[in-house]
Amino acid sequence: MIQGDTNIYAKDTDVNFLRKNVGMVFQKPNPFPISIYENIAFGPRVFGINNKTELNEIVETSLKKANIWEEVKDRLKKNALSLSGGQQQRLCIARALAAMPKILLMDEPTSALDPISTGKIEELIEELSDELTIVIVTHNMQQATRVSDKTAFFLLGEIVEYNKTNLLFSNPKDERTENYITGRFG
Structure with a gap:
């Protein structure tokens, strides 16, 4: 203020x-x-x-x-x-x-x-x-790739990773993001 x-x-x-x-x-x-x-x-x-x-x-x-x-x-x-x-x-x-x-x-x-x-x-x-x-x-990763320009991945109330959608899904920087995207958990 x-x-x-x-x-x-x-x-x-x-x-x-x-x-x-x-x-x-x-x-x-x-x-x-x-x-x-x-x-x-x-x-x-x-x-x-x-x-x-x-x-x-x-x-x-x-x-x-x-x-x-x-x-x-x-x-x-x-x-x-x-x-x-x-x-x-x-x-x-x-x-x-x-x-x-x-x-x-x-x-x-x-x-x-x-x-x-x-x-x-x-x-x-x-x-x-x-x-x-x-x-x-959304919990639907395919939907996120279709409709968003930028994506944030949250885990237990924490922002784990935030990036342009195509980069987050193709080249995640955080192992937890990659584990979620590849179905290792979630």
């Missing part, structure tokens, strides 16, 4: 500032038990956007970015829980994107999904990585 600059301190401690700038997508889809539209409009409303035209635009844009607009555009008033697991996960990504975060945290976002839904989420990660920073936690 810079002495005398209370604005920086306020930003560091403001939960809404954090919620606006850091989105979170969990391992298991967690749509709110309300309409598809209201799931996406929820965050923008929390941040003071109440204009119907603006909300409609945010909802459509967010659903398009999450590659689910075409599947749900005619049923926005339907309960979000009526969607399939893969659709619910993309809805949750759209809900996070609606707040226009700078960082998107994704905790095992495809672990409970079928291969087709997994592919859609991975394509989405690739597309979104041009717009924002995405941090993904």
Whole structure:
């Protein structure tokens, strides 16, 4: 903190500032038990956007970015829980994107999904990585090689190794990383 600059301190401690700038997508889809539209409009409303035209635009844009607009555009008033697991996960990504975060945290976002839904989420990660920073936690090494530029290997809460993904997987510097990659443990 810079002495005398209370604005920086306020930003560091403001939960809404954090919620606006850091989105979170969990391992298991967690749509709110309300309409598809209201799931996406929820965050923008929390941040003071109440204009119907603006909300409609945010909802459509967010659903398009999450590659689910075409599947749900005619049923926005339907309960979000009526969607399939893969659709619910993309809805949750759209809900996070609606707040226009700078960082998107994704905790095992495809672990409970079928291969087709997994592919859609991975394509989405690739597309979104041009717009924002995405941090993904995965135990699937193949997925890490497909979707990440940089990889950190953690063991028992410690960062063992961090490098460009292709280097970490092809030439690990730490023996523990190599043991994990080659299946000697884990």
